[in-house]
Amino acid sequence: MSDSYTKLLLLSKQTALLASTQRLLEWDQETYLPQGAIEIRSLQLETLAHLIHKSSTSRRFAKALERLISIETGHIHNDQLSPQQAAALREWRRDYLKAIKLPASFVKKFAETTSKALHIWAEARRTNNFKLFLPLLEKIISLSRKKADYLGFEEHPYDALLDLFEPGMTSSYLTPLFHQLQMGLRDLLNRIPSKPRGEEGLLKGPFPPSQQIHFAQDLLKAMGLNPLYSRLDQSTHPFCTDFHPKDVRLTTTTHTESPLLSIFSTIHEGGHALYHKNLPEEHYGSPLCEAVSFGVDESQSRFWETFIGHSLCFWTHFYPKLQRAFPEQLERLSLEEFYRVINRVEPSLIRIESDEVSYSLHIILRFELEKSLIEGSLKAKDLPEAWNEKMQTYLGVVVPNDRLGCLQDIHWSMGAIGYFPSYALGNLYAAQLFATFEKAYPSWREEVSKGELLFIERWLCEKIHRYGRQFTPKELIFRSTHSPLQIEPYLTHLNERYSLENFFRT
Amino acid sequence: MSDSYTKLLLLSKQTALLASTQRLLEWDQETYLPQGAIEIRSLQLETLAHLIHKSSTSRRFAKALERLISIETGHIHNDQLSPQQAAALREWRRDYLKAIKLPASFVKKFAETTSKALHIWAEARRTNNFKLFLPLLEKIISLSRKKADYLGFEEHPYDALLDLFEPGMTSSYLTPLFHQLQMGLRDLLNRIPSKPRGEEGLLKGPFPPSQQIHFAQDLLKAMGLNPLYSRLDQSTHPFCTDFHPKDVRLTTTTHTESPLLSIFSTIHEGGHALYHKNLPEEHYGSPLCEAVSFGVDESQSRFWETFIGHSLCFWTHFYPKLQRAFPEQLERLSLEEFYRVINRVEPSLIRIESDEVSYSLHIILRFELEKSLIEGSLKAKDLPEAWNEKMQTYLGVVVPNDRLGCLQDIHWSMGAIGYFPSYALGNLYAAQLFATFEKAYPSWREEVSKGELLFIERWLCEKIHRYGRQFTPKELIFRSTHSPLQIEPYLTHLNERYSLENFFRT
Secondary structure, eight states: OOHHHHHHHHHHHHHHHHHHHHHHHHHHHHHTOOGGGHHHHHHHHHHHHHHHHHHHTOHHHHHHHHTTBOTTTOOBOOTTSOHHHHHHHHHHHHHHHHHHHSOHHHHHHHHHHHHHHHHHHHHHHHTTOHHHHHHHHHHHHHHHHHHHHHHOOSSOHHHHHHHHHSTTOOHHHHHHHHHHHHHHHHHHHHHSOOOOTTOGGGOOOOOOHHHHHHHHHHHHHHHTOOTTSEEEEEOSSOOEEEEETTEEEEEEOOBTTBSHHHHHHHHHHHHHHHHHHTSOGGGTTSGGGSOSOHHHHHHHHHIIIIIITTSHHHHHHHHHHHHHHSHHHHTTOOHHHHHHHHTOOOOOSOGGGOOHHHHHHHHHHHHHHHHHHHHTSSOGGGHHHHHHHHIIIIIOOOOOOGGGTTTSOSTGGGTOTTOTHHHHHHHHHHHHHHHHHHHHOTTHHHHHHTTOOHHHHHHHHHHTGGGTTSSOHHHHHHHHHSSOOOSHHHHHHHHHHHSHHHHTOO | OOHHHHHHHHHHHHHHHHHHHHHHHHHHHHHTOOGGGHHHHHHHHHHHHHHHHHHHTOHHHHHHHHTTBOTTTOOBOOTTSOHHHHHHHHHHHHHHHHHHHSOHHHHHHHHHHHHHHHHHHHHHHHTTOHHHHHHHHHHHHHHHHHHHHHHOOSSOHHHHHHHHHSTTOOHHHHHHHHHHHHHHHHHHHHHSOOOOTTOGGGOOOOOOHHHHHHHHHHHHHHHTOOTTSEEEEEOSSOOEEEEETTEEEEEEOOBTTBSHHHHHHHHHHHHHHHHHHTSOGGGTTSGGGSOSOHHHHHHHHHIIIIIITTSHHHHHHHHHHHHHHSHHHHTTOOHHHHHHHHTOOOOOSOGGGOOHHHHHHHHHHHHHHHHHHHHTSSOGGGHHHHHHHHIIIIIOOOOOOGGGTTTSOSTGGGTOTTOTHHHHHHHHHHHHHHHHHHHHOTTHHHHHHTTOOHHHHHHHHHHTGGGTTSSOHHHHHHHHHSSOOOSHHHHHHHHHHHSHHHHTOO
16 A cells, blocks of 8 residues: 555544544434433534544645545546555545535534524424424525535536435436336336235234344344444434444334334344445545445345345245244234235325335425425425425325425435435335346345345345445446446336235235 | 633533543443444544543643633633632643643553553453563553653652542652551451351342342432433443533443342442532533542542441331332341341452452552552562562451452553542542531431432532532542541441441341
8 A cells, every 4th residue: 555545544544533433422312312411412513523524624634635636636646556545535535525615604504504403393393383494494495505506516506415415416317217216106006906904903012122122133133233343222213323344333213012113124224234334344434434325325225124124035034033022912913914014005194104115206206396495496485385286196195284294304404405315216226236136146035035144245245335435326336237227127126016916926 | 701711611611522522432332332343442532532632732722721820830810710710720720731741652652551451451360360461560650650750749759640530649648547547447347246157148139130220220310310411321340421410321230149239339320420410510611510539539429339328227218119129039138137238347359349348458558559669669570479468467368369369450451550549538538528417417317218318419519519620629628528638537437337236226
């Protein structure tokens, strides 16, 4: 390794160590922080954020970077570097340019506004009062528009925001893709036979939380997570974070009435966790040891949650174990009934409770709305009306109030405009990866029905995890699936799983 | 508040926020960190330590401080300041002078040596191999001697190290005090009637850990801790730490064979926790919101653990609750029997397992040895012999091997020479405070036997907690007890509790 590269890596590692410490503060806030300590926690987070920004934009760092790559042109001076190192330089430069484009005063104002907005949004949602949230939403939209200007874009201001979550993604690429997807999903929804109601009622609790956690831990072990380097805790909203590939933390949540949320959030977060544990540790401190995008990260969780975790073969192995964990509660529910319960399709109001088929429609709706808000073609005050209209058109659902409508998600109050598309992209990436995986392992169902899951992790590691940010998301998907992003694999999968003749196939 | 003071406080608060984040990293390391992540955790801690040192010795901070107090002479320039603010300046200056006296290269070397020594010590203890630890111990002693030279001292190099834990304390003050205490304790030990053996056998488990934790939480609530601002977790070695008065974290540990360790470590750490929760929050970021010394901090835990927690009146109220928590295990054990079990006196090899009477003798032995090691009158290689000799003289105990002898404690491997005296000082301070408390509340036993404990916290808060570092430890003890430090209250208490006629008094 060249001396200059080593020096740059060392500087960047300091920033990475601070960033991981910041994530510990956040993890603790969601898991163990005493409720009365929330204010002091905000101050600790602010202090860390300030130091991280300072460290990643320092003149010392810029000089060390410039020694290897021209910050202006992206030209790499040193031809002794490995392809990985060259890729790391490209990504370091990308991050640096983004970081210096936003003035410190703007970053501060943005953070203050969203911090306030978070509280107000929670109150507005609780009291079903959109007008309370409106002034903050307007401010966040105008600040986000300004952010886009600072960051720069070629065609659409929304692209600058998208790029923060999915590097290289543009709205001119997404718009037709999502339109096509929307048509396909709506068509599918119309064709899916309506399922007998009341199947959820088949799950009769209570399901003691401690047993749910025990079962969740067994699932994670089977997926390939080692408790030596990871841990599962509980939080209101499940999430996954990492401080290093050797310290990955995930959470789940339990409801005594049903074990399903705990099970599927565990599998979902477990998919993220495997990605983060398999990032190349030897590059810790460089972008090579980071997830490439929110969409690809989400593809890993959705691959596990929907393609593996909602398959019949998965439960062929795990359902008897679940029955042993809850013998009284599940003794009369057959595997086939359980499978139908977990795969019920029924469009509903709330994104995070929605089934696999309608989920992406919730996302497309949000994408279209936030794009319009950013370009100014939709005014914030008209959001509820536009939301409700789209819900009716796309999902056939009537929104009774804003609490169950446009106030349901936290993202906008956090200033995370441009985030939502990652969820739908995650589904598409996952489906395309899964189609490739199925070709590589035509007999995967047999293995999985025997409880063998480790070959799945190995395959995903080989195709996705081990690269970190070495390739762009687009390159990575092309390399691993030999095809640019398509919607067909996703629609094919859904058609397969939910067509009448297949649904009851065992 | 003057502008200059506000500015100084703001700078110092940044350092305090970083220090509290460092403590979160440490807390997590002892509670939830996956075992395989220990290396990355060390790096995070190093990064924070570096930033904290940088921030507390920065020119910016020094300038802000110098504007209010002469760093050279300690003269305060501004006469508009409150007594609290003047005290804060005195302590800020004290910390600053200590921080700048140690060269960064020395601090780094010290940290590297002790980090290595910790591992070697653990291995040496495990394999009962003092020779393995000896080279590291020699290095730590010579580095500590050097540290004393950097920090400066008037009479004895050990004073410089003592002062890090107990500001203002000197070995010329401690030596006669501890000698006198030693004589008193040995005399008492000889007079205490030997108790019938096998009383510990009266506790028949198993005691399920979850119920121990439940009982511990009830104890903490009764003591005055609010779960809104504090939490109890489990760790191998119980401890208490705080990130802010509104975020105090304590831990306990459970053994299924006996609930005693969990109970008394909870009460002990609960005593620390009350101190930290009651520090004056409005001064957060300044020394006024910090514990004044290790000894005074220990006095708070010992006040609760031994004076309250080992009293008969305490268990008059809590023993029936404990019996309800463990009905089968305790139904045949009477209150009086339980009281005898928890107050059994029997000199033994291990400090942390020792009873209230012999505990301070373990400390005095360590104080004398480490003083000799630092002044060079004792060579590290001769430590085991010196240790074993003193154990026989002071406690009448024969040390069978170094694992149960001079290798038992972690402190020296951490480079914490000068720490041990705080434990004995804690006992003395606590006894003197308790004697004052008894005068203020002659009927305290009645209240406590009804489960009323909150008046104890209020009294300790008024006398100790609320001052933080406003006074020196010596001043604080004098103000709260109207007497300089004495050994009599401690000996009187022990004589009272352990004299034959009193011991069986109910």
